[in-house]
Amino acid sequence: MTARRFTGTARTDGRGRVVVPVPFDPDQVWGVKDRHHITGMIDQVRVRGVIETSDADPRIVLTPAWLRDTSLAPGDRVEVVLSPEGPQRADLAEDMAAALDATPAAGAFFDSLAQFYRRAYLRWIDGTTRRPELRAARIAEVVDLLAAGVKQRPKT
Helix, strand or coil: CCCEEEEEECEECCCCCEEEECCCCHHHHHCCCCCEEEEEEECCEEEEEEEECCCCCCEEEECHHHHHCCCCCCCCEEEEEEEECCCCHHHCCHHHHHHHHHCHHHHHHHHHCCHHHHHHHHHHHHCCCCCHHHHHHHHHHHHHHHHCCCCCCCCC
8 A cells, every 4th residue: 555645734623633634545555445544744753543424524543642752733734644554455365355355244344454463363363374274264153243243352
């Protein structure tokens, strides 16, 4: 997935939070998802977060902790570079991608998860390299868990 670069102006939203509007539709650029987890830079300072799209134009909310470490204020022009965070559908092995495509609810939930949860599921599946006969069973189990809305595989 390609990074997107743009220049924006920080502002406050109706709730008093500092936000940076995103001048493109993330669904069109990176595929339709309930939540777009992103990583990147705002004025050369690393940022991770979610693009909010609920009631207005897409925007990145800058947390108080992030703002504390910068001199950014509403009205400032900023240079922004954003890209999707963590493994995306295009990065998945063919068998896993096909399984998620076959169960849209599981695929949509996988796409909405933070990278930590996506990577944990993928590591567990990839842990079958010495026992390839187990891979299909693990993929089926993960798809069932994702379809049920389970963020993390239960410890056994």
